[in-house]
């Protein structure tokens with residue numbers, strides 16, 4: 001990479017870290033769980049899952065098991081992003097096609113699929129919020145690329161505060177991990 005390229009890359013990291021440090025988990029008073037939206041452009045579901053495992057502290061990709069939780073978490077996401085922006089959630093049907101399961105083992109009951117979803121179009125095994133006229137659910141391919149929307153990041157949840165890193169440390173870890181594995185967009189040459 002050229003010196004200018006490195007400068008751009010480091011600059012993007014610094015901006016991203018600054019933005020992430022400002023974020024903190026938000027508690028939903030109904031269940032006491034804490035939620036955080038992690039921005040990580042282009043990250044795959046597999047890498048989001050790996051990142052949250054690395055974070056530890058009881059965090060997991062968010063599991064949405066009621067209309068109330070769905071509404072609360074959707075309210076944490078950007079209000080008017082680019083259409084088809086995606087944020088990963090903690091469910092997959094990779095093990096048994098057509099049978100989605102939460103990463104926590106919670107019962108699969110409540111759903112908020114967009115009409116026509118899940119459609120497994122071209123092999124889609126991973127659950128994400130998908131912005132169309134609002135936030136609903138889509139089954140999406142692990143690496144979204146730009147064909148069926150764009151991965152903007154993922155949502156994490158934990159049942160309560162435990163022995164965890166400080167929020168800033170958590171965000172740094174998550175962002176760094178996401179950037180390392182999904183940061184292609186940041187390194188793409190800018191148009192002059």
Ligand SMILES: [Ca+2]
Nearest residue numbers: 063064065157
């Ligand atoms: Ca949950």
Ligand SMILES: [Ca+2]
Nearest residue numbers: 119120124139
């Ligand atoms: Ca789909």
